Amino acid sequence: MRFSRACAAVLIVVFVCAASSMCLAQASAAGAKKSLGAKTLAAPCPVWVIGSYDTAGKPNVMTASWAAICCSQPPCVTVSLRKATYTYGNIMTSKAFTVNIPSEQFARETMYFGSVSGKDVDKFATSGLTPVKSDLVNAPYVREFPLVIECKLLQTVELGLHTMFIGEIVDVKADESILNAAGTPDLTKLKPFLIAPGNSDFYGIGASIGSMEELGKPLKK
Amino acid sequence: MRFSRACAAVLIVVFVCAASSMCLAQASAAGAKKSLGAKTLAAPCPVWVIGSYDTAGKPNVMTASWAAICCSQPPCVTVSLRKATYTYGNIMTSKAFTVNIPSEQFARETMYFGSVSGKDVDKFATSGLTPVKSDLVNAPYVREFPLVIECKLLQTVELGLHTMFIGEIVDVKADESILNAAGTPDLTKLKPFLIAPGNSDFYGIGASIGSMEELGKPLKK
Numbered sequence: 291m292r293f294s295r296a297c298a299a300v301l302i303v304v305f306v307c308a309a310s311s312m313c314l315a316q317a318s319a320a321g322a323k324k325s326l327g328a329k330t331l332a333a334p335c336p337v338w339v340i341g342s343y344d345t346a347g348k349p350n351v352m353t354a355s356w357a358a359i360c361c362s363q364p365p366c367v368t369v370s371l372r373k374a375t376y377t378y379g380n381i382m383t384s385k386a387f388t389v390n391i392p393s394e395q396f397a398r399e400t401m402y403f404g405s406v407s408g409k410d411v412d413k414f415a416t417s418g419l420t421p422v423k424s425d426l427v428n429a430p431y432v433r434e435f436p437l438v439i440e441c442k443l444l445q446t447v448e449l450g451l452h453t454m455f456i457g458e459i460v461d462v463k464a465d466e467s468i469l470n471a472a473g474t475p476d477l478t479k480l481k482p483f484l485i486a487p488g489n490s491d492f493y494g495i496g497a498s499i500g501s502m503e504e505l506g507k508p509l510k511k
Numbered sequence: 512m513r514f515s516r517a518c519a520a521v522l523i524v525v526f527v528c529a530a531s532s533m534c535l536a537q538a539s540a541a542g543a544k545k546s547l548g549a550k551t552l553a554a555p556c557p558v559w560v561i562g563s564y565d566t567a568g569k570p571n572v573m574t575a576s577w578a579a580i581c582c583s584q585p586p587c588v589t590v591s592l593r594k595a596t597y598t599y600g601n602i603m604t605s606k607a608f609t610v611n612i613p614s615e616q617f618a619r620e621t622m623y624f625g626s627v628s629g630k631d632v633d634k635f636a637t638s639g640l641t642p643v644k645s646d647l648v649n650a651p652y653v654r655e656f657p658l659v660i661e662c663k664l665l666q667t668v669e670l671g672l673h674t675m676f677i678g679e680i681v682d683v684k685a686d687e688s689i690l691n692a693a694g695t696p697d698l699t700k701l702k703p704f705l706i707a708p709g710n711s712d713f714y715g716i717g718a719s720i721g722s723m724e725e726l727g728k729p730l731k732k
Contacts, residue, residue: 322686322687323659323684323685323686324684324685324686324687324690325682325683325684326682326683326684326685326694326695327682327683328585328586328679328680328681328682328683329586329680329683330580330583330586330588330680331658331660331683331685331695331696332557332559332579332580332588332610332612332658332660333557333612333658333696333698333701333703334555334557334698334703334704334705334716335557335579335580336553336554336555336556336557336579338553355580356579356580356581356582357579358553358556358557358577358578358579358589358591359551359553359556359576359577359591360577360589360591360670360673360675361577361591361670361671361672361673361675362551362671362672362673363671363672363673364549364670364671365549365550365551366670366671366673367551367553368579368581368589368675370579370580370581370582389553391553391554394720397720397721397726398726398729398730399730400726401721401723401726402726402730402731404723405723405731406731416730417730437552437553437554438544439552439553444670445668447666447668447677449581449582449585449587449665449677450582450583450584450585450587451582451583451584452581452582452583452584452587454581454582454589454677456668456670456675458549459549459550459551460549461546461547461548461549462546462547462548462549462550462552463544463545463546463547464544464545464547464552465543465544465545466543466545469545472709472710473547474547474552474708474709474710475552475554475707475708475709476707477554477555477705477707477708477712477714478714480554482554482555483555483720484555484698484705484716486696486697486698487695487696487698488693488695488696489693489695489722490722490723490724491698491719491721491722491723492719492720492721492722492726493698493699493716493717493718493719493720494716494717494718494720495555495705495714495715495716495717496714496715496716496717496718497714497715497717498712498713498714499615499618499704499713499714499715500618500622500712500713501710501711501712501713502622502625502626502711502712503711505618505619505621505622505623505713508619509619509620509623509637509638510623510626510627
């Protein structure tokens with residue numbers, strides 16, 4: 291009797307364990323992912339500064355993260371802006387903008403550029419940074435930022451609350467100090483930064499984790 | 512005579528020094544930036560993987576970096592692809608795609624996904640990663656990747672060599688392990704990575720360099 295009770299206890303334990311692992315297996319089979327809803331939670335997103343002139347010729351800058359290169363021929367970059375921004379009206383009129391890529395040392399100015407409107411303040415004057423008129427397009431760039439992209443407006447795409455501005459890249463200008471031996475920007479010298487999705491924390495660039503050559507090889511064999 | 516020669520020498524030295532500093536001043540006034548030409552040299556760029564089905568229902572994945580969130584209402588994401596890619600035809604037919612965000616541990620598979628074509632190989636089979644059919648759109652996502660975005664194709668924009676695919680985000684799904692206390696992805700847990708402009712080196716996420724609250728304050732005063 292004592293023995294059979296012990297057996298029953300063991301069987302119950304075995305059954306509970308088996309049921310638990312079945313549940314775990316099912317959760318694993320479903321991917322066990324949590325739905326976060328239809329939100330803009332992508333990462334990493336760049337932190338860039340868009341330069342433009344208003345109708346009076348006052349240079350303005352605003353911070354934007356919903357932006358990317360979008361074509362190689364012609365070379366194009368896109369940035370999404372709300373109609374409510376001062377920059378939206380500026381680019382619609384001037385048909386040009388610059389993308390200015392700050393290094394970490396300008397995190398403070400970059401965050402400031404994204405937190406006030408050019409309708410109310412002269413952000414260059416307040417920050418002490420210097421607007422330089424592009425010799426190629428009707429837009430200013432930030433002299434102190436190490437990498438700038440000059441663009442003429444190619445087209446706009448109305449999506450809803452945001453409008454995509456697609457600019458053709460007419461030139462890229464860089465401080466010599468951020469270039470590598472091949473003459474292209476070196477991320478570890480440029481030190482651009484990122485913004486976390488769903489909040490406003492900035493992160494720097496981390497260590498190299500490998501090149502296409504070394505990473506792609508094992509699976510291609 | 513000896514004295515006047517010495518005076519002349521001093522004057523020449525002074526003149527050369529003055530001329531040099533004028534040149535330096537002019538270079539500085541011009542921003543001293545080097546023109547790199549009309550190139551797609553922006554940074555940082557994300558490294559994402561696009562999931563799609565072909566007409567036979569075979570799941571495919573390709574790596575893309577020219578991609579970004581592009582609207583908040585409706586929530587949208589854009590990715591630029593060349594017509595030559597297998598994914599281009601897949602999305603044109605299926606009208607859906609997923610954006611799969613790899614963590615550093617999947618750098619090898621991600622690089623592989625960007626170096627071969629789904630026309631020639633079954634990338635899921637070769638890599639050992641698992642396609643999961645989205646229950647919301649006609650596209651597969653990568654089970655092992657910690658953050659995935661399911662999209663229905665909203666529109667395409669032909670730019671030249673690249674076409675922009677604009678997808679409406681219908682859901683974001685995440686592994687619980689990468690979420691912070693607020694339930695949004697934590698970059699330090701997600702560990703997404705970046706690609707350097709002009710080459711194919713991958714970089715991880717670095718340290719936090721501050722929040723909007725602390726960074727923006729000093730200049731707003």
